[in-house]
Amino acid sequence: MFVGHDPYLVALSVVIAILGGYTGFGLAARIRGTPDVSHRVLLAGAAGFLAVGIWTMHFVGMLAAPLPSGTVYLVLPTIVSFLICALVVGVSLFFVSVGEPSLLRVVSSAVLLGLGIVSMHYVGMHGLSGGFAMEHEGAMVVLSALIAIAAAYGGLRAFLARQGGVQLILSAVAFGIAVSGMHYTAMAGMQFVPASEGAHHHIEGLAASPQILSLVVALLCFVIAAGFLLSLVPEPRRKAPDDRAVPLVEAAGLEADALPAGELAATPGSRLRPTPLGGIGQPPRAAPAPRLPVEGADGTHFIDTADVRSVRADAHYTKVHDGTRERMCPWSISEAEAQLDPGLFVRVHRSHIVAIPHVTFVRKEGDGAVVELDGPSPHRVPVSRAKIAEVKARLGLAGRHT
Structure with missing residues (x-):
């Protein structure tokens, strides 16, 4: 029953992932060499924008998918999926920002972040409720996890490079495409299976319609776009101090x-x-x-x-x-x-x-x-x-x- 997505929403999801990656990595690149308080604020901001970007990209992609009629989103799994994403992003950035970032530390953080992104995706998918069941192809699940880990590794390397300009843009574009690729790879390995005849489906817990989710996603898209535009504003140039x-x-x-x-x-x-x-x-x-x-x-x-x-x-x-x-x-x-x-x-x-x-x-x-x-x-x-x-x-x- 899996059919094509809305191409405009697919393109929007990729753009959102890129903007979130650019803003998050731009903040993360400023972490090293700042005072302790600013360090914590930048770390929280970087983790927040990356998590919101990844999570919003996922649900824009879900809105792009032609779901069976009567589908609703369970609120609890949807919120838990965001919390998982925010937690693993924050822990991964913190892990590589403390101490000398050895190769083992970076790879471990990338694996943690990649698996966290995959977990966020499938927990969010579990939030779909309706008169159907979902089946996932094992090979596509593994492939999506590998793509997520590769995207996380590239993103952390961009953070450690502490560079701006063209390198930051290229890193954000690569990260956004990779995270989106992970999502659509996982979706390609999923099928909606009609519920057996005579079976009644009961929605357990608080649920939200796709229209409500659309409003939430639109608000988060605005937040990401605003953060991206603010990150482009140059910092005021410090007046050269008089040496006298x-x-x-x-x-x-x-x-x-x-x-x-x-x-x-x-x-x-x-x-x-x-x-x-x-x-x-x-x-x-x-x-x-x-x-x-x-x-x-x-x-x-x-x-x-x-x-x-x-x-x-x-x-x-x-x-x-x-x-x-x-x-x-x-x-x-x-x-x-x-x-x-x-x-x-x-x-x-x-x-x-x-x-x-x-x-x-x-x-x-x-x-x-x-x-x-x-x-x-x-x-x-x-x-x-x-x-x-x-x-x-x-x-x-x-x-x-x-």
């Missing part, structure tokens, strides 16, 4: 004072650079480590301390940001602090160390402050209230309150 001390202080809402002797040397029009600390009263300096070890998928690499922008505590280890991305370091934050040159690095928070020469922006925020570090991917680091005075002194700012 007084304008920097005024922008931060602080006051300027005389520069601490022997600590900071600056001239108008040049970047603030700290001079080495030393002399009576200064803490003894350990021999600075010329390089920091960071873990990669193929082993341990080493990066020069001159390239380090910040170090962030992560359980018993740390994350080292080189201005482009974060990578895991096997040292604890205390070990890193002991090895880094105290003339260039300062611990601004119990969980954060920053390289003072790379600070381009400072602003009071609540009881503390935030500083921004330069690089191809600038990122911000919180400063605790107890460390504000030290950071201000290291930047040549006054110790007085505004």
